[in-house]
Amino acid sequence: MLTATRTSPTQFRVIWQIDPVTPRIRLQHLRAGDHREGGRRKRDARNRWAGADPKILTADRKLIEPASQLLMQKILDSYHSGVQVVQVLLLSVDPPAQVITAFRDVTAAQQDLQRLGNEADAYANRVVPEARGAAGAHSAGGRAYREQTVAEAQGQASRFTQITNSTSARQR
Secondary structure, three states: OEOOOOEOOEEEEEEEEEOOOOOOOOHHHOOOOHHHHHHHHHHHHHHHHOOOOHHHHOOOHHHHHHHHHHHHHHHHHHOOOOEEEEEEEEEEEOOOHHHHHHHHHHHHHHHHHHHHHHHHHHHHHHHHHHHHHHHHHHHHHHHHHHHHHHHHHHHHHHHHHHHHHHHHHHHO
């Protein structure tokens, strides 16, 4: 298996059968010049995965299996081999020995990222409702203060009006 710059040891299990539609293996279609074309196809297959994301070593393994099966079947069909690829299983993919430490560091960092994200979500799920409750209480306290202040002002205005009316009635 190729990654961006290195070859990774890869093991596949290929389950195949003689094509039941055309049970004869048609070797007469395999001509002497086909080995050059086979080399080109092999190179094309390598280039398909070259420069691929390193996630193919971990998360994208299930995407590689059907893609590899289709590619193998296409190559076999072009040779009219009469072989049908039933299933391709990716058994193991190991990063190159030169980068195994870095690969483990990346994997550990991805796990840390996941863990920290989960911790942040848990914190938010705990703190946000508390903050909303505190904000609601603060808002209710502000409304109560406003109502109290308005009531006091109306009471003082009413007393002022009464005093003004009684004073003007005495002066007449």
